[in-house]
Amino acid sequence: MIKATINDVAKLAGVSIKTVSRVMNNEISVRQTTREKVQVAVAELSYQPNLAARNLAGTKSFSIAYVYDNPNAYYVIDMQEGILSACKKQGYELLIHPCNSKADNITEEIVNMVKQSRIAGLVLTPPFSEMPEFVKRITDLDVKVVRIMSGDVAPDNLSPCIMINDHAAALSITQHLIDLGHKNIGFIAGGAEHKSSIERLQGYKQALSNNQMMVNENLIIEGEYSFESGVHGAKQLMAEDIKPTAIFSCNDEIAAGALFAARLMGIAIPEQLSIAGFENSPFSRQTWPKLTTAHQPNRKIAEDAASLLIGQTRNQSNKNIMTQYTPELVIRDSTGQL
Amino acid sequence: MIKATINDVAKLAGVSIKTVSRVMNNEISVRQTTREKVQVAVAELSYQPNLAARNLAGTKSFSIAYVYDNPNAYYVIDMQEGILSACKKQGYELLIHPCNSKADNITEEIVNMVKQSRIAGLVLTPPFSEMPEFVKRITDLDVKVVRIMSGDVAPDNLSPCIMINDHAAALSITQHLIDLGHKNIGFIAGGAEHKSSIERLQGYKQALSNNQMMVNENLIIEGEYSFESGVHGAKQLMAEDIKPTAIFSCNDEIAAGALFAARLMGIAIPEQLSIAGFENSPFSRQTWPKLTTAHQPNRKIAEDAASLLIGQTRNQSNKNIMTQYTPELVIRDSTGQL
DNA sequence: ATAACAATTGACAGCGCTGTCATTTAATAA
DNA sequence: TTATTAAATGACAGCGCTGTCAATTGTTAT
Numbered sequence: 001m002i003k004a005t006i007n008d009v010a011k012l013a014g015v016s017i018k019t020v021s022r023v024m025n026n027e028i029s030v031r032q033t034t035r036e037k038v039q040v041a042v043a044e045l046s047y048q049p050n051l052a053a054r055n056l057a058g059t060k061s062f063s064i065a066y067v068y069d070n071p072n073a074y075y076v077i078d079m080q081e082g083i084l085s086a087c088k089k090q091g092y093e094l095l096i097h098p099c100n101s102k103a104d105n106i107t108e109e110i111v112n113m114v115k116q117s118r119i120a121g122l123v124l125t126p127p128f129s130e131m132p133e134f135v136k137r138i139t140d141l142d143v144k145v146v147r148i149m150s151g152d153v154a155p156d157n158l159s160p161c162i163m164i165n166d167h168a169a170a171l172s173i174t175q176h177l178i179d180l181g182h183k184n185i186g187f188i189a190g191g192a193e194h195k196s197s198i199e200r201l202q203g204y205k206q207a208l209s210n211n212q213m214m215v216n217e218n219l220i221i222e223g224e225y226s227f228e229s230g231v232h233g234a235k236q237l238m239a240e241d242i243k244p245t246a247i248f249s250c251n252d253e254i255a256a257g258a259l260f261a262a263r264l265m266g267i268a269i270p271e272q273l274s275i276a277g278f279e280n281s282p283f284s285r286q287t288w289p290k291l292t293t294a295h296q297p298n299r300k301i302a303e304d305a306a307s308l309l310i311g312q313t314r315n316q317s318n319k320n321i322m323t324q325y326t327p328e329l330v331i332r333d334s335t336g337q338l
Numbered sequence: 339m340i341k342a343t344i345n346d347v348a349k350l351a352g353v354s355i356k357t358v359s360r361v362m363n364n365e366i367s368v369r370q371t372t373r374e375k376v377q378v379a380v381a382e383l384s385y386q387p388n389l390a391a392r393n394l395a396g397t398k399s400f401s402i403a404y405v406y407d408n409p410n411a412y413y414v415i416d417m418q419e420g421i422l423s424a425c426k427k428q429g430y431e432l433l434i435h436p437c438n439s440k441a442d443n444i445t446e447e448i449v450n451m452v453k454q455s456r457i458a459g460l461v462l463t464p465p466f467s468e469m470p471e472f473v474k475r476i477t478d479l480d481v482k483v484v485r486i487m488s489g490d491v492a493p494d495n496l497s498p499c500i501m502i503n504d505h506a507a508a509l510s511i512t513q514h515l516i517d518l519g520h521k522n523i524g525f526i527a528g529g530a531e532h533k534s535s536i537e538r539l540q541g542y543k544q545a546l547s548n549n550q551m552m553v554n555e556n557l558i559i560e561g562e563y564s565f566e567s568g569v570h571g572a573k574q575l576m577a578e579d580i581k582p583t584a585i586f587s588c589n590d591e592i593a594a595g596a597l598f599a600a601r602l603m604g605i606a607i608p609e610q611l612s613i614a615g616f617e618n619s620p621f622s623r624q625t626w627p628k629l630t631t632a633h634q635p636n637r638k639i640a641e642d643a644a645s646l647l648i649g650q651t652r653n654q655s656n657k658n659i660m661t662q663y664t665p666e667l668v669i670r671d672s673t674g675q676l
Numbered sequence: 677a678t679a680a681c682a683a684t685t686g687a688c689a690g691c692g693c694t695g696t697c698a699t700t701t702a703a704t705a706a
Numbered sequence: 707t708t709a710t711t712a713a714a715t716g717a718c719a720g721c722g723c724t725g726t727c728a729a730t731t732g733t734t735a736t
Contacts, residue, residue: 006693018694018715022715051455052389052391052692054692056391283621
């Protein structure tokens with residue numbers, strides 16, 4: 001059984017190929033009865049448009065790309081699967097493009113890639129989603145973009161945004177720690193270049209303020225999103241005069257490092273020190289003890305983003321769309337009563 | 339600057355588009371002087387063939403796919419990057435296809451996908467690479483395949499194979515344990531459905547035999563590639579009459595689980611018990627203590643596989659190609675002198 | 677030098693679809 | 707009813723390339 005083409009469908013339905021094309025592209029000016037005839041034929045032949053032909057013939061393409069600078073394997077895999085699921089539903093193709101966001105010609109590289117492969121749109125996660133000039137450059141090419149980023153409001157109206165409310169989530173993690181009776185709570189940040197880190201720090205501070213607690217700047221460590229940073233951060237915190245009884249690590253990797261350092265220092269978790277992470281990555285379940293963290297439904301977020309993006313490429317709809325997700329507190333074994 | 343097409347190149351070089359096509363496809367019957375003229379024009383215009391047009395016009399396509407059943411996020415990311423790097427060099431496109439190898443219609447799903455997207459070839463990793471009927475079904479479609487799998491010889495000549503010599507690597511890990519003075523070495527397997535697990539077990543047994551040591555079947559636990567399995571396996575082993583003083587875990591996840599269990603049981607690592615993993619996944623560096631393991635250059639392997647695959651799709655070259663990689667012992671802190 | 681052949685090159689159709697624009701049909705107004 | 711306009715449909719070119727096959731050129735043997 002050879003693959004059916006638009007001609008086969010047209011013949012079977014008794015219409016012209018152009019009408020079949022119209023139906024496949026959800027164009028409006030097709031009579032309902034005609035549309036149904038075509039849909040029956042499409043189902044009969046299990047016809048699916050040829051992507052190469054569509055891309056070649058049309059002005060708009062049916063390929064989208066996910067451009068990312070691998071922040072974390074689990075995250076990337078989740079994102080890919082979510083995007084892929086949206087693509088499958090809509091007959092789009094996904095090209096993945098891992099790359100180094102700090103390479104100095106990165107913008108041109110992506111621009112070329114986009115032109116070269118006639119990409120209709122990009123899904124962007126941090127750090128790309130937080131590089132305004134980069135985003136501007138892409139949207140100027142009339143290539144659609146959907147950004148997933150940290151914050152509660154979109155920074156501009158260049159593209160739809162999916163905002164991750166790290167602020168609110170960090171607030172509830174910190175509140176959880178406070179509820180457990182902790183008075184001195186340390187914070188290990190993930191690097192000022194990450195909006196998520198800044199947002200999480202703000203949430204932490206907000207929670208303290210909500211509880212009439214003072215922010216002790218000595219308890220806030222500038223780190224980065226890595227295991228090593230967690231190790232150093234925890235050591236540094238435990239060397240303070242006023243030692244924290246709880247540490248809020250900006251992500252699970254940092255938390256794992258902090259856990260590691262605590263063990264090296266002979267500190268019992270959570271008896272002597274509570275440690276919380278963020279992101280609910282798989283290894284937060286594989287540390288000992290298991291990490292209290294914040295969960296964000298990345299696969300779902302990615303599918304949302306891709307659907308939005310595909311919507312953008314189909315019709316030049318509203319760029320001001322904004323959705324918001326707030327990661328949810330997941331209490332496990334690394335945090336406990338003071 | 340609009341993208342150059344084959345016509346622009348032909349005009350600039352003063353030849354027909356067909357000749358340009360010949361040069362781009364490395365066909366033989368082009369005079370050297372002509373070839374150079376074309377290459378100059380190509381460089382001048384930085385021409386790159388349009389993939390959609392190639393896929394549409396030609397019988398062979400320029401898309402390959404990576405079909406996998408996510409065994410491990412780090413592994414998948416490495417594979418993707420390696421494959422992508424080969425694709426970039428040769429102007430191929432990569433489609434990723436994560437899926438469930440145990441779904442009962444999986445073969446048909448992939449067959450459809452391959453037909454649908456006119457895929458030229460597939461890169462296959464376990465478990466797909468170890469499903470002979472599946473591979474046969476694909477190669478019968480005249481779709482090229484390259485398999486990455488465990489073993490030292492290819493199981494058939496359906497496709498080129500990249501063999502990972504888990505046997506030899508497991509042998510050297512076990513020998514390392516023996517060299518440290520261990521007499522009772524436990525083994526936690528990864529599941530009989532994984533060739534790698536079987537091979538690693540064989541290597542383990544071989545090492546014992548090489549050292550005139552008896553295989554104690556009670557010290558061999560049937561597990562699976564998961565953290566939980568490591569936890570259970572280690573508990574089971576430590577409940578034996580003759581307790582092991584070292585455990586060879588079939589992969590790093592299992593080893594992490596074993597480490598976790600040892601901690602729960604109050605067993606000091608490596609003082610009272612040595613634990614070795616396999617795969618050198620990033621979190622083998624994030625356990626405490628850091629894991630002794632075996633390293634395999636996955637990115638390199640993937641690039642090799644994709645190059646081989648692309649070679650196959652270009653010319654119907656030898657299917658009996660076989661390369662071999664042997665993972666290398668990485669000694670860290672989880673193993674020690676008895 | 678010329679025939680006979682092989683090596684190069686090019687003309688042209690067509691892959692499966694979409695864009696443009698002309699044509700047909702239905703819907704509304706007069 | 708018929709004229710007028712809008713909605714629905716179709717004819718056809720062409721996207722950028724490759725496959726086929728014919729035409730041209732170069733090469734060798736006579």
